[in-house]
Amino acid sequence: MKISPKFWLFFLISWSWVSCDNQENQTFLPDGPPRIEFPVDNPRVQEGGILKIEPLIYNDSPQSQYTWSEFGEVISNEKVLNNYAFEHAGNVQIVFEVNNGVGVAQDTLMVEVYSNDGGDREPEKYIHRIVSFDPAPGQFINQQNIGTLAGAQKLIGKKRGGLLSLGAFGGSITVEFEPAIPNEEGMDLVIYGNAFENSAEMGIVEVATSEEGPWYELAGSEYAKSTTIKNYEVTYYRPDSDMDDVRWTDNQGQEGVINHMGTYYPQNHYPDNQGDSFKVRGTRIASESYQENGSWKNPAPENGWGYADMTSINDGADNFDISWAVDENGNQVKLSEINFIRIYTAVLDNAGHLGEVSTEIAGIENLH
Numbered sequence: 001m002k003i004s005p006k007f008w009l010f011f012l013i014s015w016s017w018v019s020c021d022n023q024e025n026q027t028f029l030p031d032g033p034p035r036i037e038f039p040v041d042n043p044r045v046q047e048g049g050i051l052k053i054e055p056l057i058y059n060d061s062p063q064s065q066y067t068w069s070e071f072g073e074v075i076s077n078e079k080v081l082n083n084y085a086f087e088h089a090g091n092v093q094i095v096f097e098v099n100n101g102v103g104v105a106q107d108t109l110m111v112e113v114y115s116n117d118g119g120d121r122e123p124e125k126y127i128h129r130i131v132s133f134d135p136a137p138g139q140f141i142n143q144q145n146i147g148t149l150a151g152a153q154k155l156i157g158k159k160r161g162g163l164l165s166l167g168a169f170g171g172s173i174t175v176e177f178e179p180a181i182p183n184e185e186g187m188d189l190v191i192y193g194n195a196f197e198n199s200a201e202m203g204i205v206e207v208a209t210s211e212e213g214p215w216y217e218l219a220g221s222e223y224a225k226s227t228t229i230k231n232y233e234v235t236y237y238r239p240d241s242d243m244d245d246v247r248w249t250d251n252q253g254q255e256g257v258i259n260h261m262g263t264y265y266p267q268n269h270y271p272d273n274q275g276d277s278f279k280v281r282g283t284r285i286a287s288e289s290y291q292e293n294g295s296w297k298n299p300a301p302e303n304g305w306g307y308a309d310m311t312s313i314n315d316g317a318d319n320f321d322i323s324w325a326v327d328e329n330g331n332q333v334k335l336s337e338i339n340f341i342r343i344y345t346a347v348l349d350n351a352g353h354l355g356e357v358s359t360e361i362a363g364i365e366n367l368h
């Protein structure tokens with residue numbers, strides 16, 4: 001791997017800075033909770049390649065405890081993530097946590113792991129075509145790899161073709177499968193996301209045999225709950241400037257904002273291709289992110305099933321059975337196969353410094 005001179009310069013500066021800091025703090029607790037900065041915003045590495053990530057930590061102390069995790073699995077407890085191998089192509093979300101004895105800081109880093117392009121495309125098993133990408137506002141929206149139509153195209157023909165963020169409530173992707181996915185006994189398809197423990201960002205899945213519909217929701221564990229709101233509508237409004245929050249109103253008399261995430265994500269969080277305002281509608285599932293010991297948590301519902309970007313096990317794989325399809329009145333619909341899948345973010349929630357809760361999709365697989 002080639003490391004840029006900028007990185008080494010940063011490394012040397014941060015190393016000497018941290019060395020002094022450690023000496024000063026031998027006998028004192030730090031002044032306040034830690035704060036994390038990564039030297040590179042979006043590092044890239046080839047599939048199977050290794051990467052060293054050295055964060056800059058303010059208020060670090062000799063007693064600090066460090067945790068690095070990928071998809072909720074702890075991969076290191078060192079201060080520096082050293083020579084870690086990235087096995088799967090796609091955008092990998094790494095979470096780094098520091099506890100300095102006074103407080104806890106947590107930050108995420110998106111690592112782009114690019115494919116060797118070794119002919120691993122299996123078009124008949126994976127997404128055949130992107131019909132449309134209609135994101136809602138979010139911190140990744142309008143970012144080339146993760147929040148644009150070009151980013152969506154990378155999911156075609158692959159199990160994990162990258163990572164696509166749908167933005168806040170109602171943001172969606174619609175894809176075609178060719179040949180159709182048959183409805184056989186048991187599970188029929190898998191949607192890969194980037195959920196990890198205490199980070200579920202649930203998306204509702206709809207299916208159809210024709211692009212024009214009718215569309216049927218796959219009714220998951222939350223479908224009949226009293227906290228689930230059917231026919232929920234949100235209108236988003238284009239902000240005055242790129243760095244502003246995005247305002248929303250809903251059809252329940254509520255309003256709020258999708259927070260702009262500042263200099264880490266300096267682009268406008270409102271989708272480029274939308275006018276002054278736009279409306280999304282669907283089913284809203286309850287979500288209440290909360291902060292615990294400095295970490296933001298957004299756990300999946302207990303025994304939850306039937307949503308995209310919810311399960312942290314098996315590489316973030318959520319399984320679906322086409323037999324879960326229901327019509328708009330909640331009646332079960334018998335489908336022998338489907339060609340079209342639409343996924344939309346089904347929650348409207350903010351998780352502090354982690355930003356809006358938004359479904360991510362890495363790929364979809366036909367199990368038959």
Ligand SMILES: [Ca+2]
Nearest residue numbers: 183184186322
């Ligand atoms: Ca089935």
Ligand SMILES: [Ca+2]
Nearest residue numbers: 201357358359
């Ligand atoms: Ca997200």
Ligand SMILES: [Ca+2]
Nearest residue numbers: 194195201360
């Ligand atoms: Ca996610």
